[in-house]
Amino acid sequence: MTVQLASDRPVQPTARKRPSRLPNLLYYLGAGFLALVFLFPLIWTVIASFKPAAEGNVFPPTLWPSHISAENYQTLLNFGDGLWRYVGNSAAVAGITVAGAVLLSLLAGYGFSRFQFPGKNVVFVAILATLMIPFQSILTPLFLILRAVHLGDTLLGLSLVYITFQLPFSVFMMRNAFDSVPREIEEAALIDGCSTVGLLWRVMLPLVLPGVVTVALFAFFASWNEFLAALIFMSSSDHYTLPVMLINVQSGLYGTIDWGAVQAGVTITMLPCIVLFLLLQRYYVNGLTAGAVKG
Amino acid sequence: MTDLTLSSGSRRGLLFRHRRSLAGALFVLPCVLFVVVFFLTPLIMTAWMSLHNWPLLGAHRFTGLANYRELAQDRAFWSALGFTFRYALLTTPLIFLVAFALAAIVERRVVGVGLLRTAYFLPVVVGLGTASVLWVWMLNAQVGVLNAIAQALHLTAEPIAYLDSPGSALLTTSLMIVWKTAGLSMLLLLVGLQAIPTYLYEAATIDGAGPWARLFRVTLPLMRRTFALALVLSVTGSLLAFDQFYILTHGGPQSSTVTAVFWIYNTSFGSFRLGYGSAMSLVLLVILVLISVAQLYLLRDDTEL
Secondary structure (H helix, E strand, C coil): CCCCCCCCCCCCCCCCCCCCCCCHHHHHHHHHHHHHHHHHHHHHHHHHHCCCHHHHHCCCCCCCCCCCCCHHHHHHHCCCCCHHHHHHHHHHHHHHHHHHHHHHHHHHHHHHHHCCCCCHHHHHHHHHHHHHCCHHHHHHHHHHHHHHCCCCCCHHHHHHHHHHHHHHHHHHHHHHHHHCCCHHHHHHHHHCCCCHHHHHHHHHHHHCHHHHHHHHHHHHHHHHHCCHHHHHHCCCHHHCCHHHHHHHHHCCCCCCCCHHHHHHHHHHHHHHHHHHHHHHHHHHHHHHHHHHHHC | CCCCCCCCCCHHHHHHHHHHHHHHHHHHHHHHHHHHHHHHHHHHHHHHHCCEECECCCCCEECCCHHHHHHHHCHHHHHHHHHHHHHHHHHHHHHHHHHHHHHHHHCCCCCCHHHHHHHHHHHHHCCHHHHHHHHHHHHCCCCCHHHHHHHHCCCCCCCCCCCCCHHHHHHHHHHHHHHHHHHHHHHHHHHHHHCCCHHHHHHHHHCCCCHHHHHHHHHHHHCHHHHHHHHHHHHHHHHCCCHHHHHHCCCCCCCCCCCHHHHHHHHHHCCCEHHHHHHHHHHHHHHHHHHHHHHHHHCCCCCCC
């Protein structure tokens, strides 16, 4: 449950000679207080979402619910097209994005790592260079392109756009993952009569699995949380993803804002991210530091 | 297809290499198709559309550089761009300061430091839109917890309307972003810090360097690349700000917090002037590419370790 870095040095009593000489208690008090500041909004929302609906609009707000209640979640169940519709939309978009990003980057990473073909390096650099162009600046034509191929206002169309934005990072990640697999393994499999596809699927995939998890995790976070493109592309309310649903809850259905419903919506939207991060943070941190170390 | 190291002179070897080459291109092809259809095409279209009067519905008409001439005079766009830069200039140093302090805290090898890292980092994994909605609630003058705390500490008698004046709206949003993103910069800085070999500190100490000298002569110079990466992420992120202002301030009060992307969004999908929006997009795009290139160049790594 804690962030560990591969670069964390082994504990060597003699090697530690760093400046700070603060007493330990002060360190823990200060660092602990800061941790509380960072966690407070998240914890507070989760707690508040379980208050009875009426308690959500009381000032000053109480810390604990008078009793635990699912009222706020029930409100969301009936909000707009129903909570499950929005959860389903977000899950579908995230699922397609994860599957697409993994599949495409698995193939491309393998191709870039193991094969020679004309123009290979130019194409690889070109894919990475797309990172420099902000996707926000090409959303207007993307909107028209999706409409032209009858994917406007569809979850699939939105997912295809998300997949594309994930590609530079994912391909970079997977090429590195394949690069670190020794070639001898592949040669042995080929001698044993393994086909190219079978080789990738049965021999290589298990070896690059950590890279696949990282790619999948980043694709999930990006697609689950993205707001601007979802806001622009999804015009019918039954296609909204969770972040778009949230701003509709927050702007109030009948003029008044139901704060309890807002808290429940925020909790539902952020919980999958937090749980996935806590479970798989090793892979998440690997993805972040891949860029930092390799540049 | 039996051996990777067939002698290159044989016909089978040549055929094999051709097939390998074709296979490699086929593996990469789907990815390239996606980039061409959903990235390259819209990129070129942005430039093309910016030369047109292009409504959402109905026919578009070529107008040459008219959009750019209008853009040069458009005070709303330039003030949005100006605000975006002020926001970036405010948040970037704030994020760095907080991130550096956090990195210094979690760089120590002590019991529970992993938990601290997780705590500081956790806001990063929550979506920006979600976090913004969460803060709308916390900042609310009627039910918001931040006002409750301020009043409980007797800092203020009246509820504070954090988002109701231009200056305070900018500052409040910036603080929210620091909370949301400092953990990311912290982690990048931490990786950079830990990449510095311990013996350099020992050597510096033996040479009589104190804590400050070690910080300025060893730590900071060796972290240039890390800084470059964190800086690019932070500056470009700020210049592309949308979610936080759309949700927290709606661009208000008096349109004082409309960012560049926000204004492009309004132009393209509020007024449905897609051509004009494309011209703005292209200006923003060029600015961002220039900044990324300049930052990477200025902070390039020419120290080999």
